[in-house]
Amino acid sequence: MREVVFTVVHEPGVNPVADLLADYPSARLRSLACHVTESTLWRVDRASGPTAALDELEDLAGARYFTDCLVRDGCDGDWETTVLDRTDGSLVLYSYWERTPDCDSIPHLAREHFGDGVVLDETWRGRRQQWRVLAPDGPVSAFIEDVQEVADADIEFERITDPDPEPDTELPPKQADALTTAVEAGYYETPREIETYELAEQLGIPGSTLSYRLRRAESWLARQYVQ
Known part of the structure; x- marks a missing residue:
């Protein structure tokens, strides 16, 4: 099992969800479930924080709720977000996304490099969107390079565990x-x-x-x- 932990740091004015969370430092968004195929993605997120933050996040549900898309100017894919539950301090959202050639996401890149069996965990505070990827096999370095080249944001890699039982005999x-x-x-x-x-x-x-x-x-x- 290999683990990659990294944070996507969004600049102001790029991602509306990041901008909203930055305005409410105590708010947090975390994935409860995330499933991905070659062309689709569906997930359940739980947000917690002040009522005002949850109200604004609920207003973003729909065309502007693209927590996964790595493209700066948004995504033209078919995206649907539905509110599953709402309390005073919690908001649960279900999202479904049909991928387009112009858009990419961390889950899709992880599936392409590691295949089925990838486990994804995401926690978002402010502009910092932390990902933890657990994968049974696959080239960690190639996945990292693709994330860096596709994401229009700063990437901070915090922990990478790669058994590498047979080191490369030649430099890639x-x-x-x-x-x-x-x-x-x-x-x-x-x-x-x-x-x-x-x-x-x-x-x-x-x-x-x-x-x-x-x-x-x-x-x-x-x-x-x-x-």
């Missing part, structure tokens, strides 16, 4: 390319001749993706050295 191409470019550009010189963000722009990838590829490449080199 994307990591090798990042490492080669970094060396040639003077990234490892003292003092450093190029900053991370400049190197990322040169490669045409987000800075978080570059940092992750370099860390993995450095880890691979270290293992090769001590063998």
